[in-house]
Amino acid sequence: MPIRLNEDKEVVKRIKEGLKQKDGYCPCRLLKKEEYKCICKEFKEQIADPDFEGYCHCMLYYKSKD
Numbered sequence: 067m068p069i070r071l072n073e074d075k076e077v078v079k080r081i082k083e084g085l086k087q088k089d090g091y092c093p094c095r096l097l098k099k100e101e102y103k104c105i106c107k108e109f110k111e112q113i114a115d116p117d118f119e120g121y122c123h124c125m126l127y128y129k130s131k132d
Contacts, residue, residue, distance in 0.1 A: 069113065069129050072121065081126040094124040 071078050084093025085104055092102045101107035109122035112129065119131045 068132065069127055072125055072128060077125055081124050084124075092124050 072081075081093060085091070087093065088098065090103055091098045092104055092106055095102045095106075104124075105113075105127065106123060109127060109129075112118045112120070112122070116131070119129060121128050
């Protein structure tokens with residue numbers, strides 16, 4: 067279950083800048099809730115699912131099945 071950064075360097079740059087501005091909370095979410103702290107609860111649950119393959123909510127990380 068490899069996890070990698072998005073291959074689009076501009077997306078990675080923008081999301082990382084947003085994370086800095088929001089103190090590590092997902093820049094794609096309006097609220098600063100503990101469950102939105104990067105890596106967010108939603109993506110951690112998706113990582114735990116062996117059948118899930120895809121990006122996290124903000125498109126920073128990608129989980130592949132292999």
